[in-house]
Amino acid sequence: MEPYTATEIMALTAGSLVQNNDILFAGTGLSMLAATVAKRIHAPDAIVFFETGGIDPSLEELPLAVADPRVMVGTSVNSGLADALSILGHPKFRTIAFLGAAQIDCYGNLNSTMLGTYENPEQRFPGSGGACDAASLAYGIIVFMQHEYRRFVNKLDYFTSPGWLSGYNSRREAGFLRGGPMAVVTNLGVLKFDDITKMMYLDQYYPFTDPETIALKTGFSLDISRAKKCSPPKEDELKMLRQEVDPQRLILGPMPG
C-alpha cells in the first residue's frame, strides 16, 4: 500500500499543471483541491473563480458546491453566472478549467449528460452545467477521470463538451477560437494529447501501476510509448494537502491504508 491515496496524488499532480497568473475555473471536489494546491505551491498568483459568480474567494473553508456560500467570502467581486462564464473566453487571460466527466474519448471530448439516448435513456448524469462552456471557451481544460474501461470510450453516448473533436485541426475548423484539453488526470496517471493528431497518449503513470494496466483499462487504443513513471508526492506537499487544504477530508476521503 502506498502512503498516499489516488485522490491525493491526483490533486497534487493536477495542481502542478497550473502556471502562475492562470485563471482557474474550478468546480468542487477534486478540482477545488487541485486549484488550492496550485495556489499554495506552484502558482501563488493564480486566481480561482466559480461559474456561480464568486471571483477569487478566500476559501477558508472548503466549499462543497459551486453555489456554496463559502465561495462568496473574501472575493474580489460577487457577481453571477453571466459575469463568471464570460471570463472563460476572455482572450486576455489564460483560463484553465478543471472538469470531470462520465465518459471521455480519445480526443478528450466529454460526456456528462447521459447514457443511452433521449428516446431510450439508460442513465442520467447532471448535464453540462458550465462544462460545455469551459470546454468551448477556456484557454485549456484539465479533465479528472476515474480510469475505467467503460469511461474511456471509442464513442461517447452523448457529446456534452468539445475537446479536440476529431483531432488534428478540427477544433479550429469547427469555429472555436482557442482551447482544447491539456491533460487528463486519472487515478492511475496523466494523459496528454499529441501536438499534431490531438490523440490521447499516456504521459505519466503513478508509481503503484504500470502502462500496460492503464492501457487495459482504456476502451480505445492508447499510445503508451511515451509514458514516464511519476514521482510519488513530495512529503511537504502531501502534508500541506492534508493539514491545510482538506483537514476534514471532506473530499480526500479516508486516509491511505
Next chain:
Amino acid sequence: MEPYTATEIMALTAGSLVQNNDILFAGTGLSMLAATVAKRIHAPDAIVFFETGGIDPSLEELPLAVADPRVMVGTSVNSGLADALSILGHPKFRTIAFLGAAQIDCYGNLNSTMLGTYENPEQRFPGSGGACDAASLAYGIIVFMQHEYRRFVNKLDYFTSPGWLSGYNSRREAGFLRGGPMAVVTNLGVLKFDDITKMMYLDQYYPFTDPETIALKTGFSLDISRAKKCSPPKEDELKMLRQEVDPQRLILGPMPG
C-alpha cells in the same frame, strides 16, 4: 401677454398625457419637468427612469443632465445603460419616452443627428443618444419640438429615430414589435397621429395662437380640421410647477411678461 410661458404650458400639457403606472423615460430639460408634473398631478404611481441607469430617483433637486448625480439618489436601483435601456422594450410595461429633436416629419420620424450629409455636413447635433432606442422600443413616445417651419419638414436630413415610418402599418411591417409617437408637444400646441394613416394632425392649439398660424409654421401639409383650443394652465398646476418643480427656473427660464 399670457400669465404663463410656452415652456410652462408645454410641461403641463405633456405631463397630462401620462397615465398612472406609466414608466417614464426622461431626458433632461422639458421632459424632466413633464415627468415631474405627471407624477405630482396626473399619475402619482408613474415611475421615472434615466437611460444612465437611475431608476425612480427621489429628484429633490432638478437634474441638469441624465448623468447628473441627482438621478442617483433615492433610486430603487442604481444600474447602468444596459439595464436602463432594456426597460424601454419590456412588454410588461407601458414605457413612455419624452424626446426632443431638431427635425420631425409628418409621421413623427425624428432627426437629432445632423443637417447635410456625412460627405457635406452643414450642422451637427449630439446624435441619437438613447432617442433611437426609445423610439424603436418604447410603448410610445411624446416629442417636444419648437414649432418652426424648418423643423417640421417633408424629409429629414438624417433619420435618427423611427416614428410611424411611412404611415399606415409600415412600422409593424418593418419589424418593430410596438411603439410609435403618441403626441408632439410644441410651443404652439399638441399634435397627434391619425389612427389609420399615422399622419400628424393638429389636436390642440394653445390659447395664444390659432390653427392657421400653426399650419404656416409647419413645413408639411397639416390637417387642422380636428383642432380644439387648449384650456390655459390651471392656477394650482402652474403654482406647483413654479414653486415645487423648478423654483430656480433652471429649465423654465424667465417668468412671463
Next chain:
Amino acid sequence: MTDKIMTARKAVDTFIKDGDQIALGGFTVNRNPMHIIREIIRQKKKKLYLVVHSHGQGMELLIGAGCVERIELAYGGVARFAPTGYLFKKAFKDKTIEVEDYSNYQMTLRFMAGAMGLPFIATKSGLESDIVRKFGFSPQIRGKGKIPEHKLKVINDPINEDGGKVVVLPPLNPDVALIHAQYAGEKGTIRINGLSFADIEQAKAAKTVIVSCEEIVPEDYIRQDPDRNSLAHFIVDAIVPAPFGAHPTACHMYYDYDPNHLNYFKKIAQNQDSFNRYLDEWVYPFETMEDYLTKVGFKDLLKIKANSALGYAPGLDRR
C-alpha cells in the same frame, strides 16, 4: 401601486397556473425558493415547464411531487448531496418528464436575452456537441405555447466573415420567475446578498415575478443604498415574507445549507414511498414558515445560522 406583500398561498394561487413556464432562482444548494415551491406542491400545480440553469433541491421536490412535465436545463443536481438529482434522474429514465439540455452559459444568455428584449443571442459555446445536435423535446410539440420552434440553430457569423460557425439561441421569457432574496423593500425593491446567479436576468425576463424574502424593510431604508439593490420595485409582482424560506438550501448572510436535512432527503429520494412520506411529513402540513420551522426545530436552525462576518456557518459538520 397595489400592495404586493402576500402569503405564499395567495401568490401561488394568483400567479401560477397549470402548464406555466417557470424559472427557478438559486443554484443547486443555494437560495432555492423552497417556501414557494412547497406551496406549489400543496396546491397541486401540474404540467409545469421549468427553465433553469443548474438547479437542485427545489427542482427535485417539484419533479418528485409530479408537478413537472418539461424542463430546459443545464444541470440537475444537489451538489455533493446528490451529484445527479435522484428524482430528476428517475423521471428522465422513466420518461415521465421531457428534457432539453443546454449549457449554463447558454441558459444564462437566453435569460439575459429575454431580460433585455434581444431577439436572439449567439455564442461559440457548444459547437459540434450533442447539445446542438440532439433534441430532447419531440418535434410535435416544438413551436407550441412557450416551446421555441428551434432549440437553437448553428449559423455562419452574419457580420464577421472570418467568424465561422456560431450557436444562435432563442430568448427565454418565462411566465413566472420564483426568486428567494434576502431583502425586499415594501414597494418591491429587491436586494440579493452574495452571488446573484442568474436570478436578476430570470426576474427581468419573466412576465410575473414572485419574490420570497428573509426580511421586508421600509422602502426608504432599502433606497438609502441603491447601489446594492438587484431589482427595481416595479419588476416585482408579489413579495412573500419567508424567513428561512430557502431551507434546506442556503441563504448567504442568513443561514448555511442544512447538511442533516439534505442527507436525509438524499436517502428518502431514492424511493417513491419514502419520498411520498417526506411530502406528508415536510410539505403538506405546513402552510406557513412558522409551522415549517417549528418542525425543523431550533437545534438544526442554530447549527446552520450564518456567522455575520462570513455569511455561512463556520465549522458546520457537512459530512
Next chain:
Amino acid sequence: MTDKIMTARKAVDTFIKDGDQIALGGFTVNRNPMHIIREIIRQKKKKLYLVVHSHGQGMELLIGAGCVERIELAYGGVARFAPTGYLFKKAFKDKTIEVEDYSNYQMTLRFMAGAMGLPFIATKSGLESDIVRKFGFSPQIRGKGKIPEHKLKVINDPINEDGGKVVVLPPLNPDVALIHAQYAGEKGTIRINGLSFADIEQAKAAKTVIVSCEEIVPEDYIRQDPDRNSLAHFIVDAIVPAPFGAHPTACHMYYDYDPNHLNYFKKIAQNQDSFNRYLDEWVYPFETMEDYLTKVGFKDLLKIKANSALGYAPGLDRR
C-alpha cells in the same frame, strides 16, 4: 502580481499608443477620466479612435487638442453646458474627424458583446433609420485595424420565423478602456459608486484597463463587501491615484460637476485660440492632481464637495 499603482504619466506612456482604439468611461458630465485624458494630451497622442456611448467633456478636450482621428458614438455633448459639444461639432463639420453614429443601446450592446465574448449581438433598435442606412466611415478604411468590416447588418431573425428584421452589431474590444472610479483596492479590485453607465462593460471588453480613482484602499478592506465591487482585480492593468480626477465632471459621493468651470469651458471652446489658451492654462502645466487642484482652488472645490447623504452638492448654483 506586479504592482499596478502608477502615475498617469506612466500609465499613458506604457499603455496608450498613437492610433489606439479607446473607450472613454463616464457619461457627459459624470466620471469622465479627466486626469488621464489631460495626460494623453500632454503626451500628444495622435490618431486616437474613440468608442463611446454618450460622451462629453473628456471627448471635447481630446478632440480639441487634436488627439482624435475617428469616433464611434451615440451622443456628443456636455448636457446643458453644451447640448452638442462645440469641439465635436466643429471637427465634424470641418471633417477633421470621421464619425460613425450608433444609438446608446447599440453601443452598450457592442461593449457588452465584447465583454462577454459574444460573436455579435442583435437588437430591434434602429431598424429603418439612417443609423442602419448611412455610413460615416469611408468604405476604404472598413475592415482595417479595429474598424469593423460592417458598421452593422440588417438580417431576418435567424431563429424565430415571425421575428422579422433585426439589426446585428459587431462587438467592441477596444485597445484601452479609461475609467474613473471612486475606489480601487491595492490589487486592482474596483468599486464604482452610483451609476456605472457602461464602464464595467467597457473595461471587460478592453485589452488594457486603466482606472484612475479617488482613493486606493487596502485590498482586504474592499473585499469585505464584494457585493458592491464592480471589477475583479485581474481585469485592471493600471491604477492611477487621482483625487478629484474627474473634475470638472462629477464623481458621485465625492463631488458635483463644476458649473463655473463648465460654463467657462463652454465659452473658450467656441474659438480655437481661446481653447489653445485653455490647454496652456489648465492642461499642459499640471502633471499631478495636486498641482491641478491648486489651480482650481479651494473655493471652487468646496462649492462642489458632495454632501455625504446626497452624493452631490445641494444648492450648488448651476446656472
